[in-house]
Amino acid sequence: MKIDPELAATVAAVADEGTLDAASRRLRITPSAVSQRLKTLEQQLGRVLVVRSKPVRLTEAGEAVVRLARQVALLEHDALGGLGLGGDAPRTGIPLAVNADSMATWFLRPLARLSAEHDIDFDLHRDDQNFTARLLESGTVMAAVTSEDTPVAGCSVSPLGVLEYRAMAESGYARRWFAEGVTPEALAVAPFVDFDRRDALQHDWLREMGVAHQGVPRHYVPASHDYALAVQLGLGWGMVPLLQDSAGLVALGGPTLRVKLYWQQWNLRSALLDTIAAEVAAEARKVLRPSQDRLFASHAS
Numbered sequence: 222m223k224i225d226p227e228l229a230a231t232v233a234a235v236a237d238e239g240t241l242d243a244a245s246r247r248l249r250i251t252p253s254a255v256s257q258r259l260k261t262l263e264q265q266l267g268r269v270l271v272v273r274s275k276p277v278r279l280t281e282a283g284e285a286v287v288r289l290a291r292q293v294a295l296l297e298h299d300a301l302g303g304l305g306l307g308g309d310a311p312r313t314g315i316p317l318a319v320n321a322d323s324m325a326t327w328f329l330r331p332l333a334r335l336s337a338e339h340d341i342d343f344d345l346h347r348d349d350q351n352f353t354a355r356l357l358e359s360g361t362v363m364a365a366v367t368s369e370d371t372p373v374a375g376c377s378v379s380p381l382g383v384l385e386y387r388a389m390a391e392s393g394y395a396r397r398w399f400a401e402g403v404t405p406e407a408l409a410v411a412p413f414v415d416f417d418r419r420d421a422l423q424h425d426w427l428r429e430m431g432v433a434h435q436g437v438p439r440h441y442v443p444a445s446h447d448y449a450l451a452v453q454l455g456l457g458w459g460m461v462p463l464l465q466d467s468a469g470l471v472a473l474g475g476p477t478l479r480v481k482l483y484w485q486q487w488n489l490r491s492a493l494l495d496t497i498a499a500e501v502a503a504e505a506r507k508v509l510r511p512s513q514d515r516l517f518a519s520h521a522s
Contacts, residue, residue: 349419364497389458
């Protein structure tokens with residue numbers, strides 16, 4: 222049995238766009254044609270590929286088809302480039318997963334350089350680095366910044382470096398809440414800023430300071446730039462990446478938390494994907510600490 226690349230690409234378009242109507246506009250065919258292509262491939266494979274909800278949801282079989290479609294498109298792009306026909310090839314979309322703090326501090330710079338040199342469109346998926354590997358498994362992305370050093374099946378992994386965090390607060394906030402020092406008693410009542418309900422950095426730091434995080438007042442600010450801004454404005458104290466340190470913030474002491482980051486990508490011989498990996502690694506070497514540093518924490522936004 223063979224999978225028609227055009228049909229597989231249609232499944233990928235539906236997954237990317239979220240609805241059959243949106244996929245039809247991208248593919249420049251009618252919604253009924255999109256539906257017919259899906260039905261044809263599902264009948265050929267004997268599997269349901271797409272749950273037709275809003276947005277649509279891929280089944281496990283659908284994820285496998287999308288991985289195939291993305292790999293074919295990537296290899297076709299490389300082949301046309303090798304034949305000197307890259308100028309005639311359509312722009313290639315490269316979906317990547319990255320954690321919010323990396324996106325806000327260092328990850329966009331290498332992508333900007335790559336975009337200036339190659340006809341590629343980046344589709345970034347933001348998630349906690351402890352969960353980005355799942356996006357690789359599903360075929361949603363081709364590569365990811367992750368905290369997992371064990372490669373996802375079908376992927377390779379390489380270290381990027383260590384992102385460091387310190388407990389910081391706005392100076393006026395620190396005077397108000399820590400007039401007698403950053404003590405366990407003060408930390409038990411001083412509001413802090415959480416990224417979201419999966420972020421454990423603040424909890425880890427509190428535990429090291431002898432305080433259980435349960436019951437401590439907190440604000441949720443689920444965006445990296447806005448999170449740092451919330452701390453700068455005195456909304457609460459928080460674990461701020463050293464790359465986002467700014468005037469007006471004071472360190473609260475205690476341990477520096479270090480999160481090891483890795484680059485995982487499909488184990489596919491692709492000149493373009495390897496070029497992206499090399500550019501990302503080069504930027505990481507400039508701004509992150511070497512990954513041989515001792516790992517203190519494994520959770521961050």
